[in-house]
Structures are given as structure tokens and as C-alpha cells.
Amino acid sequence: MSQETSKSTRRAIVDAARTVVIKVGTNALSREDDTLDVDRIASLCEQVHLVRESGRNVVVVSSGAIGAGIGLLKLKERPKDLPHLQAAAATGQAHLIRVYDDCFKKHGCHAAQVLLTANDFRHRSRYLNVRNTLTTLFEYGAVPIVNENDTVSVAEIKFGDNDQLAAMVANLFDGALLIILSVVDGLLDGHPSDPASRVIPLVREWDDSLGKLAAPVRSARGSGGMQSKLSAVRTATDVGHDVVIANGTRPNVIADLLAGEEVGTLFLAHPRKVPAWKRWIGYTVKPRGRLVIDEGARRAIVERGKSLLPVGIRSVEGHFSRGELVSLVDLQGIEVARGLCNYDARDTRLVAGKKRDDLAGTLGTETTEELIHRDNLVVLVQ
Ligand code: GLU
Numbered sequence: 001m002s003q004e005t006s007k008s009t010r011r012a013i014v015d016a017a018r019t020v021v022i023k024v025g026t027n028a029l030s031r032e033d034d035t036l037d038v039d040r041i042a043s044l045c046e047q048v049h050l051v052r053e054s055g056r057n058v059v060v061v062s063s064g065a066i067g068a069g070i071g072l073l074k075l076k077e078r079p080k081d082l083p084h085l086q087a088a089a090a091t092g093q094a095h096l097i098r099v100y101d102d103c104f105k106k107h108g109c110h111a112a113q114v115l116l117t118a119n120d121f122r123h124r125s126r127y128l129n130v131r132n133t134l135t136t137l138f139e140y141g142a143v144p145i146v147n148e149n150d151t152v153s154v155a156e157i158k159f160g161d162n163d164q165l166a167a168m169v170a171n172l173f174d175g176a177l178l179i180i181l182s183v184v185d186g187l188l189d190g191h192p193s194d195p196a197s198r199v200i201p202l203v204r205e206w207d208d209s210l211g212k213l214a215a216p217v218r219s220a221r222g223s224g225g226m227q228s229k230l231s232a233v234r235t236a237t238d239v240g241h242d243v244v245i246a247n248g249t250r251p252n253v254i255a256d257l258l259a260g261e262e263v264g265t266l267f268l269a270h271p272r273k274v275p276a277w278k279r280w281i282g283y284t285v286k287p288r289g290r291l292v293i294d295e296g297a298r299r300a301i302v303e304r305g306k307s308l309l310p311v312g313i314r315s316v317e318g319h320f321s322r323g324e325l326v327s328l329v330d331l332q333g334i335e336v337a338r339g340l341c342n343y344d345a346r347d348t349r350l351v352a353g354k355k356r357d358d359l360a361g362t363l364g365t366e367t368t369e370e371l372i373h374r375d376n377l378v379v380l381v382q
Contacts, residue, residue: 006202011260013242017177019057022048023166025182028248029064034071036064036099040249045103047254048143054258057138061146061166062100068092082154089150100145112142115149118158121168121284131172163232170241171279178236179257180229181248186265187213187226203267206237233267239274239283243267282338282378287327289318289345298330301337302379307370308339310359313352320345339377342370
């Protein structure tokens with residue numbers, strides 16, 4: 001692709017994006033001594049202001065709380081256990097948000113602190129509340145600064161890292177552009193230590209071999225690394241978001257990106273349109289169980305767009321209640337779809353493999369024929 005075409009692709013993407021989610025990593029915000037780099041944050045805020053001036057909504061997903069806490073509390077190293085990490089985050093978050101607020105005030109707006117856990121996205125009502133709050137903040141002209149609520153997050157409810165959190169935030173808004181800023185220039189075509197490695201400017205379509213390009217290294221302060229970035233890219237592009245990974249320490253990085261400059265790596269969104277309800281089912285909620293389905297059911301769902309019927313179920317794993325999310329796995333063990341199950345795990349086991357006429361005799365007259373209705377089902381494979 002010529003440079004001109006790449007530039008016009010980038011410009012078209014930027015022009016189309018009504019909402020921009022900008023994730024900033026700890027290393028892009030901190031100095032060597034673990035204090036916040038206030039000049040860098042000021043520059044990012046100025047660029048965010050320009051994006052807003054262009055009529056777009058912006059959400060910033062900012063790491064840096066734990067790093068700033070380590071600096072403020074003068075800790076010699078990053079704590080290893082949860083309570084100390086949480087205490088560092090609580091200390092650093094207050095400082096982080098104050099710096100953002102001071103910087104945004106110069107542009108006549110406020111920073112609004114939004115702390116979230118993965119559970120906030122898994123419960124439908126909380127998910128909608130998060131979206132409503134962010135939308136109202138846009139109306140007020142305040143800039144949401146999202147971070148994981150580190151003081152209450154424990155291992156099983158952690159997003160894993162803020163890259164994944166940023167993908168989930170982008171998921172709230174149709175066609176949002178996600179920009180992930182860290183201290184790397186983008187996805188390289190070789191190992192980062194190899195001077196011949198170059199940034200890949202454009203990835204048109206996700207391909208599993210891209211994972212091999214992610215050096216398995218984690219930075220000293222942040223918890224991400226290229227692998228976690230690519231996993232967030234996958235989540236976001238799958239449901240229709242374009243994503244850029246770029247270097248947050250590059251002067252004017254956001255402004256240049258929005259001008260269509262070839263900065264960082266641009267990953268194009270998958271062309272299929274996934275409506276918000278299906279984005280939530282397929283990519284935000286965590287499945288509570290697994291249904292192994294036979295070949296007939298797999299084809300009916302994947303190729304013919306049908307609902308899942310009990311007759312196609314081979315086995316049922318896990319404990320789930322009525323209405324909870326389950327994963328549908330084919331006989332090869334490949335996850336082909338996810339959906340909200342009309343029966344709980346016990347009743348699903350009772351009806352598994354049964355034909356329509358036998359169902360009423362199994363559970364009584366109130367049985368619905370579909371185990372998972374098409375409207376509540378998302379196919380994950382082509
Ligand atoms: N929530 C953490 C913090 O603010 C960052 C997690 C991450 O970098 O992924 O320090």
C-alpha cells in the first residue's frame with residue numbers, strides 16, 4: 001500500500017470516529033524515579049482537548065496509579081502482594097487524578113474519575129450505568145479518566161490489565177477508535193532488540209501469527225506488554241473498532257494520529273457490524289458454563305443463523321443459572337459461539353440430547369423449545 005493510500009485510510013478512520021478511547025500506560029506517564037511526568041500528562045491533555053474541540057468524545061483510560069503511589073510512598077520496589085499494590089494504587093490514584101484535573105482546567109474542563117472492575121461490565125445493569133455516566137460526562141464537557149478500581153479488585157475480578165479494560169470501554173460505543181499509547185513505537189516485524197526491526201504500519205486483518213511478533217516481556221512498572229496489547233486489539237477489532245498502538249512519549253502523538261500521519265500500527269476493524277447487545281454477550285460477559293454441541297447444531301448456528309435446540313447438546317459443564325452466559329464448543333473443542341441460556345445447568349442436563357416431543361415430559365409444560373434463542377447468541381467463528 002502506498003504511503004498516500006495508507007494516509008487516506010487513516011484519515012477516513014479518524015473522520016468516522018465519533019468517540020476516541022485513549023489508553024495511556026504507566027511507563028508513558030512516569031519518570032525514571034517513579035514520579036508522574038507532569039509535562040507529558042500536560043501535553044497529552046492538550047492534545048485530548050484538541051480532539052474534543054474537533055467535535056469528538058474522548059475517554060482516557062489511564063494507568064499510573066500504582067507507579068505514582070510507589071514514588072509518593074518512596075517504596076524501593078513494586079510491591080508483590082495485593083494489599084500493598086492496592087495501598088500504592090489508592091495513594092497514587094488521588095495524585096494522578098489531581099494532575100489530570102489541573103492540566104484539563106487550563107483548557108476550561110474537568111477530569112472525571114471513573115474507577116471500574118470487570119464485574120461492572122459483566123452485569124447488564126452496571127454495564128448500562130457505566131455507559132450512561134460516560135455519555136453524561138460527554139454532555140457536561142468533562143473528560144472521563146478511567147482506571148481499574150485497584151483497591152477492590154482481586155485476582156478473579158481483575159481485567160488483567162488496562163489494555164483489556166480500554167477494549168471493554170471502547171466496546172461501550174459503536175465504532176469507537178481505540179488508541180493504545182505505551183513506550184513502544186508500534187508492533188514490530190522482528191524482535192525489539194534487533195535494530196533491523198521496523199514498525200508494521202497497517203494490519204488489515206487479525207491473524208494468529210501476529211501473536212508471535214509480541215516479545216514476551218513485561219515492563220518494569222506497567223503490567224501490560226505487547227502480548228496484552230495484542231489481546232486487547234483482538235477483542236476490539238473483532239467487534240468493529242479500529243485500534244492504533246503508538247508511542248505515548250512521541251511529541252504530538254495524538255494530534256499526528258488524528259491528522260492521519262503514519263504513526264504506530266493501525267489495526268483495522270473486522271468489517272462485520274456487531275450491535276451493542278451482541279458485543280456485550282459475546283465479548284464482555286464471562287461464560288459460566290460450557291455446552292458441547294454436535295455437528296448438526298454447529299452448522300445450524302454458524303451456517304444457518306439458527307437458535308440452539310436441546311437435541312444438539314452432547315454434554316454440559318459448569319454451574320449456571322437461567323439467563324446466564326454459556327460457551328458453545330464443537331466436538332473438536334473449538335468455541336464457536338456464546339449465548340444466554342434459557343435453562344439453568346441442572347435443567348440443561350435434563351434436556352440435553354432430547355427431541356422436541358420429549359421436552360414437555362422432561363421439564364413440564366413451561367419448556368421453551370430453544371435452549372438459546374438466536375437473538376441472545378453470538379457466533380465467534382466464520
Ligand atoms: N491500574 C493500574 C495502575 O493504575 C495499572 C494496570 C495496568 O497498567 O495495566 O497502576
